[in-house]
Amino acid sequence: MNKYKIKNICCIGAGYVGGPTMAVFAEHCKDIKITVSDINQSRINDWNNPDTNYLPIYEPDLDNLILKYRNKNLFFTTNIKDSIAEAEMIFLSVNTPTKEKGVGAGKASDLKWVEASARQIAEYAVGHTIVVEKSTLPVRTAKTIEKILFDSQKKENNNNKKNQTFSVLSNPEFLSEGSAINDLQNPDRVLIGGSDHIAIEALSDLYKNWVPNEKIIRTNIWSSELSKLTANAFLAQRISSINSISAICEATEADVRQVANAIGLDKRIGKEFLSAGPGFGGSCFQKDILNLVYLCEFYNLKEVAEYWEQVISLNNWQKDRISKLIVNTLFGTVSGKRIAVLGFSFKANTNDTRNSPSIKICKDLIEDGALLSIYDPKVSQSQIEKDLGIKCSDQFLESNSGTIYYERSIEKTAEDAHAILILTEWKEFFNINWDLLIEKMKRPAWIFDTRSIIKTNDAKKSGFNVWQIGNYCNSYL
Ligand code: NAD
Ligand code: UGA
Numbered sequence: 001m002n003k004y005k006i007k008n009i010c011c012i013g014a015g016y017v018g019g020p021t022m023a024v025f026a027e028h029c030k031d032i033k034i035t036v037s038d039i040n041q042s043r044i045n046d047w048n049n050p051d052t053n054y055l056p057i058y059e060p061d062l063d064n065l066i067l068k069y070r071n072k073n074l075f076f077t078t079n080i081k082d083s084i085a086e087a088e089m090i091f092l093s094v095n096t097p098t099k100e101k102g103v104g105a106g107k108a109s110d111l112k113w114v115e116a117s118a119r120q121i122a123e124y125a126v127g128h129t130i131v132v133e134k135s136t137l138p139v140r141t142a143k144t145i146e147k148i149l150f151d152s153q154k155k156e157n158n159n160n161k162k163n164q165t166f167s168v169l170s171n172p173e174f175l176s177e178g179s180a181i182n183d184l185q186n187p188d189r190v191l192i193g194g195s196d197h198i199a200i201e202a203l204s205d206l207y208k209n210w211v212p213n214e215k216i217i218r219t220n221i222w223s224s225e226l227s228k229l230t231a232n233a234f235l236a237q238r239i240s241s242i243n244s245i246s247a248i249c250e251a252t253e254a255d256v257r258q259v260a261n262a263i264g265l266d267k268r269i270g271k272e273f274l275s276a277g278p279g280f281g282g283s284c285f286q287k288d289i290l291n292l293v294y295l296c297e298f299y300n301l302k303e304v305a306e307y308w309e310q311v312i313s314l315n316n317w318q319k320d321r322i323s324k325l326i327v328n329t330l331f332g333t334v335s336g337k338r339i340a341v342l343g344f345s346f347k348a349n350t351n352d353t354r355n356s357p358s359i360k361i362c363k364d365l366i367e368d369g370a371l372l373s374i375y376d377p378k379v380s381q382s383q384i385e386k387d388l389g390i391k392c393s394d395q396f397l398e399s400n401s402g403t404i405y406y407e408r409s410i411e412k413t414a415e416d417a418h419a420i421l422i423l424t425e426w427k428e429f430f431n432i433n434w435d436l437l438i439e440k441m442k443r444p445a446w447i448f449d450t451r452s453i454i455k456t457n458d459a460k461k462s463g464f465n466v467w468q469i470g471n472y473c474n475s476y477l
Contacts, residue, residue, distance in 0.1 A: 004130065004202040006032060010083040012117045013093035014038035014047055014076060016057055016180070016283070016352065017134060017173050021093065023065040024184040026074035028209040035075045035083040047076035058351040058378050061181040084124040089203070091171075092117050092145075093134040098287045107294035109138050109287065118145045122152030126162045130199045133170045136232070136284060138291050139225045142168050167199035170221045172228035177282065178349030190216045193224020229292045233308055236285040238273045240314040246276035246470030247321065256470025257452060276470040278361060278423060278450040279318040281346030283354035286312060319357050322469075323364035326448055329467065330418060335369030336400040338442075340413035343424025343451075344376040344384055351378040357450075358423040359387045366390070366402030373405040373413040377426055381406040411440065419446035420464075425453050434462035 009025065011018045014036045022036045038044050046056040048070070052063035070076070077083060084090060094113040099105050114135060121131060131149065133142060149166040170193035175183040190207050194200050204216050219227070242260060249256040256276045264271030280286075289308050296305035327334050346356035353359065362372055366388065374384055384406060385391050392406040407413045410428070414420065414437045422429055430453050438445050447459050449468040456466045 004088070004128065004198055006088045006130075006202055006206065008032065008087045009034045009089050009091065010087035011036045011091040011093055011134075012038075012080065012084075012120070013091075013095070013113075013135070014040070014043055014056070015093065015095065016177060017175065018091070018093035019047060019055075019057060020059055020062055020175065020180040021091070021134065021173060021184060022074060023062060023069065024181065024210075025206065026069035026072075027065060029206055030073055032206075033073055033075070033086075035077055035087070037077050037080040037083045039078065039080070041078050044076050044078050058349075059178070059180045060349055065181065080120055081124045084121055085126050087125075087129065088127070089130045089132060089206075090121055090125075091132045091134045093173075096135045096137060096287070097283075098290050104294055107290045107297075109136075109291045109294075111137070111141065111144070114141065115144065115148070118148040121166075122148050122164075125149075125164055125166070128165045128167075130167045130169060130196075130202060132203060133168070133225070134173050136172060136228050136288055137170075137225055138295055139222050139229070141225060142170060142221045167194065167196035168221070169194035169196070169199055169203060170224035171203060172224060174228075174231065177352050178347055185210065187211060187215065191219065191224050191227055192216065193219045193221040195221065229288050229295075232285055232288040233292050233311070235273055236280055236289055236315070237308075237311045239277070239280045239285075240311045240318075242274045242276050242470075243279065243318045244314055246318075249276075249470040250472055253472040255472070259470075276452060277425075278322055278357040278469070279315045281354070281356040281358075282352065286315070286355055316360075319360045320364070322357075322448070322450055323361045325467065326361075326365065326419070326421065327368050329446065329448075329465075333368060334365055334418075336371065337369075337418040338371045338373060338416050339365060340407075340410075340417040340420045341372050341374040342376075342410060342413065342420060342422045342429050343426055344374055344379045344387075345424050348425045348427065351380070351383070353379055353383055353387050356387070356423075361421075361423065361450075362388055362404075366404065369400050369402050371399060371403045371405070373407050373415075373417065375407045375410060375413045376424065377428065411437070414440045416440070416442060417445075418442050419448060421448045422451055422453065425451040429453060434459045434464060438462050438464060 009032055011022045018036050022034050026034050043056050046054050052066055094117050096109045099108045099110040146168050153164045172191055190211050192200050192203055200218055207216055245259060246256040260274035263269050264274050289312055293305045293309050344358045345351060345353055381392055390404060393403050444465055446465045452469050456468055459466050
């Protein structure tokens with residue numbers, strides 16, 4: 001038991017998962033030194049910035065934890081070598097995006113960052129080290145990690161230098177962005193997979209500082225890896241399901257919110273994750289389903305692969321149909337028309353834009369010649385420029401080729417606009433004063449509410465034509 005006493009933790013990867021997760025560990029494991037290490041110097045500088053407005057990611061309540069524990073028992077560094085060497089437990093929280101080229105391109109996860117981390121651990125670890133997969137990984141990745149570590153262990157032990165031994169566990173993370181701290185503080189469950197039961201209990205003991213034991217599930221390592229992919233696939237499938245129904249609602253005068261409420265009251269279905277929208281975004285749903293599809297194909301399960309692939313096809317179709325609907329509604333073209341875009345992040349309460357449906361929808365409108373004035377409370381101008389592949393213009397010019405403007409308020413975006421397009425459900429978009437806004441706009445003025453958050457009657461009273469996802473209110477057509 002003693003050989004698994006944890007006094008130092010290292011987390012490799014200071015991203016959306018590594019940073020918040022280790023901040024919560026720091027709060028509940030005060031006698032453990034936690035070091036989050038990353039190869040990205042500027043990211044580490046941001047984590048260490050005394051002004052928490054510059055933290056690399058925005059998450060409600062994250063700044064408080066960082067201020068409380070940074071440089072007490074929580075450290076951010078690029079010194080990966082030392083943080084690995086002193087750790088008895090190492091979390092792998094590196095990125096695992098979809099592979100862009102080579103075998104499996106477009107579907108398989110790119111594991112080069114995981115492999116590189118495993119090799120770093122093999123090089124620098126000393127004594128017994130528990131290596132915990134926190135990243136989302138294809139089933140059987142632990143085999144690759146073990147191969148790298150165990151071969152190193154043999155070599156090192158032959159040279160009798162560092163006395164290396166390893167246990168590998170899977171402990172996938174289920175946090176959602178925007179509510180990461182709350183999710184980490186009050187998880188529905190903690191999943192730990194592995195075969196070394198002492199190592200599993202060493203990790204459970206840390207969680208038990210704040211998570212009741214009955215919420216800590218122990219499984220074999222493959223079930224744990226597969227459960228993470230399956231959870232994301234099921235969640236994404238619900239969104240594609242409700243989005244498919246949103247289209248039927250619009251065609252039949254049903255209201256998708258009423259349908260969602262009616263079906264969600266059935267305990268077997270449940271009410272969460274039934275909000276129709278512009279399609280799911282974020283860094284994980286698409287990549288994890290693609291990964292699942294790749295695995296199915298690898299194991300010759302063609303029908304299963306096709307089944308899950310359809311969740312993504314529907315998601316792409318939803319984004320596509322929204323941009324087409326906007327162009328068609330605005331009399332067949334948006335060329336030279338100013339459109340106020342409210343929200344750019346893939347969901348509220350985060351500055352993350354990875355795979356945001358806003359990117360595809362904005363690109364389609366730019367392609368058609370729209371002038372987009374974009375406002376998001378947390379996403380920076382440079383991020384929007386990077387995602388859309390064009391620079392923001394400073395002056396408002398008459399133009400028929402797609403242009404973007406970065407605005408700092410809802411009111412500014414609306415000036416001379418033909419339409420308001422709501423793409424993210426930020427709180428501040430729920431109760432807009434439509435009377436004031438319409439005064440700044442061209443007529444006829446339109447609202448396209450892809451998140452179903454506004455009170456359509458109020459907007460209509462102010463003189464707007466309103467389209468809302470899954471809601472038959474397009475009587476102007
Ligand atoms: P991220 O891109 O924000 O962060 C990953 C970090 O790892 C980067 O800062 C990168 O520089 C660093 N890194 C890569 N290789 C490294 C190396 N060899 N040594 C040190 N640092 C290295 O990614 P993320 O969003 O935090 O996701 C990480 C993993 O967690 C992914 O597998 C993802 O699927 C999974 N996940 C993400 C979320 C989420 O909400 N973002 C939730 C659950 C699970
Ligand atoms: C998702 C899962 O919810 C987490 O459990 C998981 O840990 C994480 O992926 C991951 O593995 O990365 P996240 O992507 O942060 O979390 O955010 P979600 O709340 O799941 O939203 C994903 C997308 O679906 C967003 O674009 C959101 O707007 C959309 N969504 C969500 C809907 O359109 N409707 C809904 O009812 C819910």
